[in-house]
Amino acid sequence: MKIGELVKRTGVPKETIHFYIREGLLRKPRKSSSNSAQYHSGYVEQIVKNFSKQSPIDKAIAQYQSRFSRPADRLLTREVVGRDAFREATGLGRKWLAKAEEWGVITPDLKGGESVYSSDDVAIGRLMVDMDNLGFGPKDGHDPEDLKHIAKFEVKEMPDMSDYYPSHPVIATGDVIKVAILAPFSGFAALNGEIYWCITNWVAHDINKRGGIVVDGKRKKVRFIKADTQQQPSVAKQIAEKMCLQEKVDFMWGTPGSNISLILQGVAKKYRKIYMNCACLLLQQTTGK
Incomplete structure (x- = not known):
């Protein structure tokens, strides 16, 4: 059979099958x-047996991606009227809804005497619930109160950025939050x-001039680390593992x-790191389907 028939019979996208072959997870076809x-x-x-089943964490991530990663959803007006309707639409509890509003x-x-929630409000409510399901909630030692710092961002309060030089960024040292820039x-x-x-680094410059990010009651600055993938799959895997094992990056x-x-998603999952995709066009990754 040709690749189109294999996709139809397994439900796995063509790009993913090619990836499995390149990585040696499937034998090369004739x-x-x-x-x-x-x-x-x-x-x-082999594909149905080994690659079609998703673990609970994979399902949660796919659900998160399908909810929040489709640009078309942002164009639709989805107001929710009333707190009860909002809680039903998001799964957010009464206590945390009150806190988030506070x-x-x-x-x-x-x-008309009713609270009307925008599509952005709904997305944030669902995000809070999904992050809790993914292991970033109160029961896991993460304080949702950290979210209140998001609401404090004001463009007019940004520090003077005239001293930022793209060719010579100031690299933070000491006890910092390490982020690998894989590119x-x-x-x-x-x-x-x-x-x-x-x-x-422009973002890091802004954050660090503000004093950094509060982590467990302590302010930490942000440091970005170059990780050259050379746009080669084998190199990308090696450099990502180096970032996790040697540089001990946080993200x-x-x-x-x-x-x-x-x-990179596979490496992040293996070493339990948070990976943020910024330029992926494959529907399987952006919609979870």
Whole structure:
């Protein structure tokens, strides 16, 4: 059978099957021509058996992605009227809804004596619930009160950024939050990496001039670390593991290329790191389907 039939019978996207083959998780198929290959029935059995089942954490992440990662959803007006309706739509408890409103994280309008919640409010409420399900809630030692700092952001309160020089960013030292910027800094796609580096360090400059981020009652500055993937899958995997094991980063951020992003997700899951995808176009990763 051809790749299209294999996709139909397994429900796994073509790009993902190609990724499994490149990584050696599936054997290379027999080539029937220079641009075509034949897959026997054993591929169906192996894919369904080994790759179709999702763990609880995978399901939670897929659910999160399907809710919040589709741009079209942001274009639709989905107001929710009333606190009870909001709690039903998001799953957020009465206590935490009251707290989120108190902190200014969720900001309903008052119309006709009823609280009216915007689509952004609904997204934030669902995010709070999903983060709790993913292990970032009160029962896991994480304080949701940290969310109130989000509401305090004001553009007019940004520090003077005239001393930020993209070519010579100030790198924070000491007890810092380490973030690996996984991107191509050499090779044919190096320009992408340099753009990311410029933008992310601008953000770090702003955060650090404000005094950093509060973690467990202590302010920590942010330090970004260059991690050159060279836009090569094998290199990306090696450098990501180096960031986790040697640099001991807290987060990983990147990268152009859906195939590279799939690899980084696997590394992040293996070493229990948070990975933020910024430039992946593969629907399986952006919608969870």
